[in-house]
Amino acid sequence: MPRSGLNTQAVVDAAARLADAQGLERMTLKQLAAELKVRPPSLFSHVHGSADLRRQLQLRALRLMAARVGRAAIGRAGDDAVIAAATAMRDFAREHPGLYPASLQAPPSDDAELTAAAEQFTSIFF
Helix, strand or coil: CCCCCCCHHHHHHHHHHHHHHHHHCCCCHHHHHHHCCHHHHHHHHCCHHHHHHHHHHHHHHHHHHHHHHHHCCCCCCCCHHHHHHHHHHHHHHHCCCCHHHHHCCCCCCCCCCHHHHHHHHHHCCC
């Protein structure tokens, strides 16, 4: 039975914090379970293994970065828009050193949700 209050959002939140603290590639499900004070098998009620967790983190990274860059660039044009967008991306990378690399990976062509998130981000620039 899953721990009360533990849901997919809480698992991804904790994973994002861990990734930012120690790096996405170094984070393990065992560490994540310890952070959440559950046994590793309990995570599988919320994420379907490390590949699914990384997918969730990539989705979060793309959405957060699209929102931040979009807010920074809105109402601007030309060089001012490019500088604002680049500054927002740099700030995101500094604040989220674990999530940022996840945003740079191309989504699998068969993952409509990730592809849509990536397109939302890239549409800011075109």
